[in-house]
Amino acid sequence: MVRCNRCGSIAVIKTSWTPTNPGRRFYCCSKRVANCGIVDWYDPPMCDRSVQIIPGLLNSMNRLQGEALEKANEAKRNKKWLIISWILFFLYLVLK
Template sequence: MEARNCFCGHQAIIRTSWTQANPGRRFYCCARTVQKCGYFGWAEPQLCARAMEIIPGLLNNMNNLRASAREMQIKFANSSSY
């Protein structure tokens, strides 16, 4: 992926979008944590319709699995303290 500069003149960082419309699509933005310049640019072309259909479902599944794993950890932690 090419290096891009934001409006501050610094090298822009790449982040991943997790919005419903662009799940998993990477974009460039300002690397600063305060007083960001607001630079924004997609690093990848728009996802195909099929990916947009599949990825949100996969994300949901992953979140559900994480939630039940956390629940099991809590149960286990509680039961082992007896």
């Protein structure tokens, strides 16, 4: 069991997503208020090639997720307009 160097609380494992340590796990203080920071690294350092490739993959993934969210929102808007147009067409036929 690893403990925080500053306050002595039990340390938890989190994952770093910084460009220099993408996907690397580390121990940090479990107290959110204390903000003691990193206690120690859980994983060994990543090779240089991984540090070069992973940030680009993360950027691509984030871009694709953003595009998928935009498409989903567009589909919802189109569905609403389609339903509204069906209702208006039905009312037109009934009232004619």
